[in-house]
Amino acid sequence: MKIIDRERFWAFLKAYVICYISFVGLWIVLDAFSNVDEFMKRAVGFRQLMSVMGRYYLVRQADFFDKLGSVISMMAAIFTVTWMQRANEQLAMLAAGISTHRMIMPVIVSSVVVSGLSVANQELIIPRYAEELQKSHDDDGTQKITMLPSRYDSRGLCIIGREADRATRTITGRFNVTVPKEIFGTGSQIEGKQATYITADHPTAPLRGGWLVRGATIGPPLPDKALEDPESIVVAVKDVAGFPPPFGDVREIAGDVVFLKTTLSFEAMTRKSNWYQYGSMIDLVNGLVDPATDSSDRNDVTLYIHVRLLRPFLALTLMFMTLPLVLGGYGRNMFVNLGYALGNSALFYGVGLFCQYLGSSGVLSPALAAWLPLFFFATLATYRWGQIRT
Template sequence: MRILDRQRYWAFGKAYLTCYISFVGLWVVLDAFSNVDEFTKRTVGFGQLAAAMGQYYLVRQAEYFDRLGGVIGMMAAIFTVTWMQRANEQLAMLAAGVSTNRMIRPVVISTAMVSLLSVANQEAVIPRFAEDLQKNHSDDGASAVRVQTKPADHRGLIFSGVEADRARRTILKRFTVTIPAEIYGSIRNIEGSEAVYIPESAGRVPLRGGWLVRAARISPGDLDELTDPDGLVVKVTDVSGFPPPVGDEAKTAGDAVFVRTSATFDMMVRKTGWFQYGTMADLFRGLVDPATDRYDRADIEILIHSRVLRPVLSLTLMFMTLPLVLGGFGRNMFVNLGLAMGNSALFYGGNIICLHLGSAEILSPALAAWLPVFIFGVLATHRWSQIRT
């Protein structure tokens, strides 16, 4: 690696770190002071408060990097080139026969590396902490949460509930399974005071891959006429092999049934926009999952295309912005920053509009994700061709 290249890489790294700490640090301070009351609801004493806030914002560094990586990368590139111009390094290198494209090659490579790190962060880090990233400031992870969705499995069964205990993967208060008429000849509703999800991976449990419904009753009809040891609904006479009930045992006593289904506990409690925290494999599974809402499915399709295009979009933004700096305003850092911010507003504004049109099904998901590349790619190519070398 040449000395000048090392200088460019070092300058880009310093600029990126400075911008990241400035932006994220300011946001963390403002957000922490605005929500300190929410943190105090689940902590006692300054020690617990500091630990809760530290854990909350440390986990969210992955999300901040994901959202700000492209903008900060562009700003770091602007600062790197501006510092090079202010020190008259660009003029000296041009006089030595070094072209502008060769001069800023390390900046382009650094931006591409940041984009690849962002992809790795999205695929490996964010999914690992997805549950923590979806918690609000007052959520300690142990309190009951509202059941947000009513997913249907591949046979059309619809599940609903009121509250969920995440630690014991149990739905509390009025768990209901609606069975479509195609299965038993008429619509049947199985209701229970509590239901626990038993995954396929569970060990030493009599039945797996479904819900154990306690204090179950069916309307219309009788449970005995629906139960089948190898079918959809299985009546359980001995619940000793299953996890114990969470609520009052008197309220959970009575008949118990096991309902086999592909609708998992995570489907019941996942929040709006859950797919934003998943891997590409999770997105493809959500795309074919019958429980996925129609509008969520469109958003998932858009997100799949957007993730594939993320490095391309980051480089497009940089190629749109750097020619403005190399075009004659290089010595004024504030002018460069203003041009960069205006350029970013144009770029992200157009991208948001296209994604909104795709989410509203005005544009196809593929076109909504690719249209910004077509539009701004042409503009970036035109500006890049104007650079004086």
């Protein structure tokens, strides 16, 4: 590695760290002061408050890096090139026969590395902390989840819940299941006062991969033969030994107990509408074939898969489209160059978000909505790149 290359890498790293700390630090300070009352609901004493706030913002560094990584990379590249110009290094190297493209090669390599780290962050780190990233400031993990949407499983069963307890994987208050007539020959409704999800690998439960519904009523009643058949999707439970204990007061959920076999898990019932933004690519692909994903969510997931695949290329396109503005503005003030670059970035992201809106609304196909900005801006970047003075 040449000495000049090490200087460029070091300049890029310094610019990136300074910009990242400035942007994220300012946001953390404003957000912390605005929500300190919410944090105090989770903490007792100053030390615990600092611990809660520290973990909250530390985990969110993955989300900050995911959203700001490409923008800050572009800003770091601009500062690096502008500092090179202000020190008259560009003229000296051009006079020595070194081309402009060779001068900024370390900047390009650094941007590629940042794009690679962004991909690793999205695929490995964010999915690991997805649930925590979606919590509010006052959510310590023990709060109940409210306003559960209706979900459909692979057989067409529609399940609706009122509240969910994450620790016990239990839906309380209301658990309603609509069984289509194709299954038993007649439509049925299953009402339960409480339902606990039993995972497929539960160590003691005699029935697994479904919901244990307590205080259940079925109307119209199903044939006894159907309820007693172990292969049926609805099985009457006479002995609850081996199942998890009920949640809350047992007297409030007295009544019959049935087990509902379904592909709808607790996670599928309680996930938020933007869950796919925190999932890995495998999670997104699984979401496309998951019956719990409704048509509108499936369209958004398809769009997001394309956006996720193109994100590194879009980040590099932004840099290749912006750097020529700085390299062609030799002698301009550093902040003037930065202003041009930020305006260029605003146009870039504005067009991208508008196309994603059209794709989410069904005006454009998900694939076209994701690829159209790349086609347009890659062409513009190629043209601008060819105008660089060498």
